[in-house]
Amino acid sequence: xxxxxxxxxxxxxxxxxxxxxxxxxxxxxxxxxxxxxxxxxxxxxxxxxxxxxxxxxxxxxxxxxxxxxxxxxxxxxxxxxxxxxxxxxxxxxxxxxxxxxxxxxxxxxxxxxxxxxxxxxxxxxxxxxxxxxxxxxxxxxxxxxxxxxxxxxxxxxxxxxxxxxxxxxxxxxxxxxxxxxxxxxxxxxxxxxxxxxxxxxxxxxxxxxxxxxxxxxxxxxxxxxxxxxxxxxxxxxxxxxxxxxxxxxxxxxxxxxxx
Amino acid sequence: xxxxxxxxxxxxxxxxxxxxxxxxxxxxxxxxxxxxxxxxxxxxxxxxxxxxxxxxxxxxxxxxxxxxxxxxxxxxxxxxxxxxxxxxxxxxxxxxxxxxxxxxxxxxxxxxxxxxxxxxxxxxxxxxxxxxxxxxxxxxxxxxxxxxxxxxxxxxxxxxxxxxxxxxxxxxxxxxxxxxxxxxxxxxxxxxxxxxxxxxxxxxxxxxxxxxxxxxxxxxxxxxxxxxxxxxxxxxxxxxxxxxxxxxxxxxxxxxxxxxxxxxxxxxxxxxxxxxxxxxxxxxxxxxxxxxxxxxxxxxxxxxxxxxxxxxxxxxx
Numbered sequence: 001x002x003x004x005x006x007x008x009x010x011x012x013x014x015x016x017x018x019x020x021x022x023x024x025x026x027x028x029x030x031x032x033x034x035x036x037x038x039x040x041x042x043x044x045x046x047x048x049x050x051x052x053x054x055x056x057x058x059x060x061x062x063x064x065x066x067x068x069x070x071x072x073x074x075x076x077x078x079x080x081x082x083x084x085x086x087x088x089x090x091x092x093x094x095x096x097x098x099x100x101x102x103x104x105x106x107x108x109x110x111x112x113x114x115x116x117x118x119x120x121x122x123x124x125x126x127x128x129x130x131x132x133x134x135x136x137x138x139x140x141x142x143x144x145x146x147x148x149x150x151x152x153x154x155x156x157x158x159x160x161x162x163x164x165x166x167x168x169x170x171x172x173x174x175x176x177x178x179x180x181x182x183x184x185x186x187x188x189x190x191x192x193x194x195x196x197x198x199x200x201x202x203x204x205x206x207x208x209x210x211x212x213x214x215x216x217x218x219x220x221x222x223x224x225x226x227x228x229x230x231x232x233x234x235x236x237x238x239x240x241x242x243x244x245x246x247x248x249x250x251x252x253x254x255x256x257x258x259x
Numbered sequence: 260x261x262x263x264x265x266x267x268x269x270x271x272x273x274x275x276x277x278x279x280x281x282x283x284x285x286x287x288x289x290x291x292x293x294x295x296x297x298x299x300x301x302x303x304x305x306x307x308x309x310x311x312x313x314x315x316x317x318x319x320x321x322x323x324x325x326x327x328x329x330x331x332x333x334x335x336x337x338x339x340x341x342x343x344x345x346x347x348x349x350x351x352x353x354x355x356x357x358x359x360x361x362x363x364x365x366x367x368x369x370x371x372x373x374x375x376x377x378x379x380x381x382x383x384x385x386x387x388x389x390x391x392x393x394x395x396x397x398x399x400x401x402x403x404x405x406x407x408x409x410x411x412x413x414x415x416x417x418x419x420x421x422x423x424x425x426x427x428x429x430x431x432x433x434x435x436x437x438x439x440x441x442x443x444x445x446x447x448x449x450x451x452x453x454x455x456x457x458x459x460x461x462x463x464x465x466x467x468x469x470x471x472x473x474x475x476x477x478x479x480x481x482x483x484x485x486x487x488x489x490x491x492x493x494x495x496x497x498x499x500x501x502x503x504x505x506x507x508x509x510x511x512x513x514x515x516x517x518x519x520x521x522x523x524x525x526x527x528x529x530x531x532x533x534x535x536x537x538x539x540x541x542x543x544x545x546x547x548x549x550x551x552x553x554x555x556x557x558x559x560x561x562x563x564x565x566x567x568x569x570x571x572x573x574x575x576x
Contacts, residue, residue: 056462058366085465095456099478108474109464159460166464 010064034211037221042230051087088163094155096147109166133161153184310546337522344431357446380440388504396424438491449483489562
């Protein structure tokens with residue numbers, strides 16, 4: 001439960017193109033770490049390397065180390081499938097499986113992991129996960145309906161329920177609220193406050209107020225120009241980043257004097 | 260709405276603006292739709308009109324002397340046997356090929372393989388017929404013998420095993436090869452369109468590649484595969500040349516796939532008998548064509564029904 005991730009000298013490539021260069025970062029357990037920066041700076045790419053989803057894209061590869069509680073995630077004998085079972089992910093656009101019911105979506109991860117589970121235990125787990133995602137009261141009467149029939153905000157919380165149902169150690173969120181209205185965004189942010197009691201959370205966001213509201217630590221990514229690799233410019237406590245950042249570029253970005 | 264215009268009356272009375280381009284396009288589209296209905300209606304009317312004499316004739320006058328049902332029955336059985344056998348063999352194979360090409364093969368091999376499979380569809384059915392007769396039938400004789408020996412208790416393999424290999428089994432396999440490119444081309448298309456969003460959702464949950472396919476690709480592509488299979492079945496049901504060349508039909512109704520006596524199929528029977536048919540014989544053949552038409556129609560409607568049954572969960576919403 002809730003593990004620490006140490007990233008050292010991580011460079012991320014698409015074939016021979018260096019997308020992100022030399023990231024060093026330490027992600028604390030039971031806290032929310034926000035990643036901010038302009039479009040194209042490699043925030044999402046970096047996030048996807050933490051659970052080895054980056055490799056899904058043809059030509060995607062990394063150099064450097066990502067260590068979670070002493071376990072090298074890119075070690076030679078590490079199966080990316082196992083990594084992803086420990087590090088869950090929520091995507092920018094809500095993506096419940098359209099061919100499955102609400103219940104089926106939440107249970108999908110468990111069924112994958114081949115753990116034999118009694119029906120009653122599975123029912124409990126689905127209920128617990130949906131409650132954990134603050135969705136239970138809205139869907140408890142229609143668990144057998146398609147997940148795609150929910151509203152966007154509900155779908156995103158369904159995806160969170162699906163991710164936490166397999167009890168990961170870390171939860172990655174890639175702009176989880178950017179496709180949602182303010183009310184649904186607030187619901188997701190409230191939920192994140194509850195979830196950080198149990199999980200390590202890393203969130204990528206375009207919304208600086210959101211980063212300031214929810215996170216304990218913030219990393220600022222930037223790039224020098226088109227075609228240049230993205231870099232981690234500053235990593236600090238959120239208070240410091242938004243109050244008195246160490247680096248001028250961070251201050252420029254935060255205050256809107258960017259570029 | 261400009262100030263220069265005369266005062267506007269109640270807006271509901273104003274006809275909507277219709278641009279000529281829109282009207283021409285709408286007209287052409289509507290015309291095409293009506294045209295296809297007319298063609299269908301024309302074919303159906305011809306079939307029914309010409310079949311009526313055979314439908315009403317006393318059973319002794321129908322070729323074979325056992326009435327229309329006695330004449331068409333074995334043909335229906337033969338048609339369905341060959342086509343269903345082809346479908347059973349071809350569908351899993353086509354799905355496998357499509358999955359391999361879209362999700363497993365290295366990109367270069369996938370492209371080549373795609374072309375090769377498409378090429379299968381370009382071979383004329385006469386060539387398939389000769390290939391079935393000259394190559395596949397003799398090659399399958401040992402298999403016929405084996406099935407008669409070991410699986411003889413199943414009615415389909417009751418034997419005696421054919422020594423020429425010109426059997427319903429061979430026909431089914433040739434038809435399977437013929438419909439393989441149709442099904443696999445459609446399956447490939449729908450599999451490759453499975454949304455990355457859902458594939459990534461599966462992978463991020465810790466799915467292996469096969470589990471990802473099970474979760475995000477197969478459910479998404481299911482209706483497409485069914486549609487492809489039905490197209491293939493349609494082709495197999497109506498296939499004439501290949502069947503006529505391989506099969507020496509004419510035997511009564513039997514489900515035995517591996518013996519020398521086989522029922523013919525509707526399409527190949529029409530092709531073989533039509534040139535010499537006269538009088539009521541022609542009407543009888545057309546009546547059998549009507550039956551084929553109805554079977555194909557039923558197959559398509561069944562496919563529609565299967566596809567629509569779980570429309571809520573189709574992923575189209």
